[in-house]
Amino acid sequence: MLSLTPHPLLTFDGEAVTAWADQLVTEEPLELRLVAGEEERPVSVTMRTPGHDEELVLGLLYAEGVIEQASDVLAMAPWCEGDQTQPNVMRLQLRSGLEALAALSRHTFTSSACGVCGTGSIERLAMRAAPGVWTAGPLTPELICDLPRRLGEQQVLFSATGALHGAGLFTPQGEALVVREDVGRHNAVDKLVGWALKRKLLPLTNHVLVVSGRVGFEIAQKAAMAGLSVICAVSAPSSLAVAVAESFGITLVGFTRTRRFNVYSLPERLSLPGVTGPAVSHS
Structure with a gap:
């Protein structure tokens, strides 16, 4: 099973912009539901790339100390009713019954009904987040290309260890307001949002989030919650991160290098030259 999702994008190569279709890694949530008797x-819920889900669940349960061997899981299968199957919901029957709740306490708890999917995740996010607003004018390709360097200049711990993710909050002019580092890419973004929250800066209208790695659902979710309008990443986004960006009015740029980058959503916030290649939609 190849978990790939096609998506149209624009590539700036230092001189021209080309429209084409790329393959994004698929990201979707997997909800775990415990069954004990009639209960x-x-x-x-854990975010994952679909495929080998039973192995993922066994590994997660073992790591959390819920099971000691595979036989501690008495039954495991995707949720189904009649001829309808929901592969993003896994029903489990464990030897330990509902006692596993305490061991799983550090994971994200959910009370959602069956039907968890990328769309469902975005719908729940929409209850708390509003589309980003950008009134600062278009960003130049030169500025976008230079943002990872500006982030890296302030990653002191990464320079010393090479082992941390970085996230930075920038103005439309490319000024770094704050840069934070952490072993967890999501934690680095949380630190930025916490910094802004203490200063009563939310929502972060007309701000750019720059991250040193890839963009998955959680980072896109955090950006949407903070009201950010532009995300610039050194690496690639996932399919669900792009879906969040499109749903919440976020310009998402990935694979940012010295003279090139890809635009996955809302390219109108960038002052790009004319587009060549087949016509594609970014709506």
Whole structure:
């Protein structure tokens, strides 16, 4: 099973812009539901690339100390009703029954009904987040290309260790307001949002989030919650991150290098030259 999702994008190569279709890695949530007798309870959601889900669940349960061997899982299968199957919901029957709830406490708890999918995640996010607003004028390709360098200049711990992710909050002029580092890419973004929250700066209208790695759902979700309008990443986004960006009015730029980058959503916030290649939609 190849978990790939096609998506149209624009590539700036230092001189021209080309429209084409790329393959994004698919990201979707997997909800775990524990069954004990007549009782069934949703206990956690983890984001993942679909495929080998049973192995993922076994590894997660083992790491959390819920099981000691595979046989501790008495039954495991995707949720189904009649001829309808929901592959993003896994029903489990464990030897330990509902006692596993305590062991899974550090994961994201959910009370959502069956039907968890990328769309469902975005719908739940829409209850708390509003589309980003950008009134600062278009960003130049030269500025976008230079943002990872500006972020890297302030990653003191990464320079010393090479082992941390970085996230920076920038103005439309490319000024770094704050840069934070952490072993967890999501934690670095949380630190930025916490910094802004303490200063009563939310929503972060007309700000750019720059991250040193890839963009998955959680980073896109955090950006949407903070009201950010532009995300610039050194690496690639996932399919669900792009879906969040499109849903919440976020310009998402990836594979940012010295003279090139890809635009996955809302390219109108960038002052790009004319586009060549087949016509594609970014709506």
